[in-house]
Amino acid sequence: MLDLEVVPERSLGNEQWEFALGMPLAQAISILQKHCRIIKNVQVLYSEQTPLNHDLILNLTQDGIKLLFDATNQRLKIDVMCVCVCVCFSGVHFNSQAIAPTIEQIDQSFGATHPGVYNAAEQLFHLNFRGLSFSFQLDSWNEAPKYEPNFAMGLASLQIPHGAMVKRMHIYTGNNLQETRAPVMPLACFLGNIFAESVDVLRDGAGPLGLKLHLLTAGCGPGVMADAKVRSLERSIYFGDSCQDVLGALGSPHKVFYKSEDKMKIHSPSPHKQVPSKCNDYFFNYFTLGVDILFDSATHLVKKFVLHTNYPGHYNFNIYHRCDFKIPLVIKKGETLISCLLNCPLTFLLLCQWDQIQELLGHPMEKPVVLHRSSSANNTNPFGSTFCFGLQRMIFEVMQNNHIASVTLYGAHRTTSQARPESSSSSH
DSSP: EEEEEEEEEEEEEOOSSSTTTTTTTHHHHHHHHTTTTOOOOEEEEOSSSOSSOOOEEEEEEEEEEEEEETTOOOOOEEEEEOOOOOOOEEEEESSSSSSSOOOOHHHHHOOOOOOOOTTTTTEEEEEEEEEEEEEEEEOGGGGGGGGGGGGGGTTTSSSSOTEEEEEEEEOOOOOOOOOOOOOOOOGGGTOOOOEEEEEEEEEEESEEEEEEEEEEEEEOOTTTTTSSEEEEEEEETTTTOOOOHHHHHOOOEEEEEEEEEOGGGGGGSGGSSSSOOSOEEEEEETTTTTTTEEEEETTTBEEEEEOOOOOTTTTTTTTOOOOOOEEEEEETTTTTTEEEEEEEESSSGGGHHHHHHHHHHHOSOOOOEOOOOOTTTTTTTTTOOEEEEEEEOOOEOOOOSSBBBEEEEEEOOOOOTTTTHHHHTTTO
């Protein structure tokens, strides 16, 4: 049995690991992978057709623990536990092989709280503390009528019967389990990384110019606890920026990936006329930002950006954190050009679906490119192919459920002698 400590409104864990409320999905999965010999039989549960309408769940079936992640920001919002593991509070166990989690034991461990609430549909009593709630099962179905609201002038339903056992426990933020939200990411989850709070796509009338990143970071290295606060930064990266520009703005990437082939080369105007390059273009992968930056192998200047939504059911799921990107769009209505904002996924959720984007931008003139992904030539992708559509110097990768898996931005080439867009516009 796992031996875990409960901290209301904060976490469930032990000395080796901790599932903290507000933790990114990727970090929770990393803990499970690291301790796979102890924590076994983990399921990933999500809605395939409407992934934004339902929580994303990591179900630890062997240990009776469910981790519920907010569908939009993919941060942990609720720990649900069926009490089949050893659990303590402030160092004192209230459930173990020797201690049964009865109502008397919970009262002794946690102290007084408001009266219990009886749910007739579930036939469960709910006892609520701040950031923590317990559900108690009746001993038999025959006891249920005693606790209906119309019995004993409604007061009987407030009294949890003696000896009632805890069926499950919830850890969450705030006073109301039904209204709880994933809190901001705690300091302990930064681990020296930088995260993107949001990413704005900068553009002119022709198309994208670059990215403006709103970043969050916490102190790292010596004195990290002394500098226990989150700092906000803004950094801008443009097409044509050099490697040094990007490294100076964002720091070192998590990985550098060299392209071995260009699968889209066949769709260029004259692929047979292109001279094979002696070196390969390469990506800077910033996994915690949800962003890839492609550099030209000859000039070492930025030529593309890739923004990832990290939907479950996509081949690259859990490699990147979700990128909350905003793209200003230029829409033609009759003879009038209208500017609006494409925000994926936190404000206008419907605009994350391809049908709604086409209603704004119009339908692509060409058929989509079908993108197959597999780790080797003999492997199959269990999630199926995706479709790539090009509009306004952007390539939308669309999953089979109509949601956007990624957006690739490409811009006009800029040489090192040309000024950055921000500096040229500021001179006017």
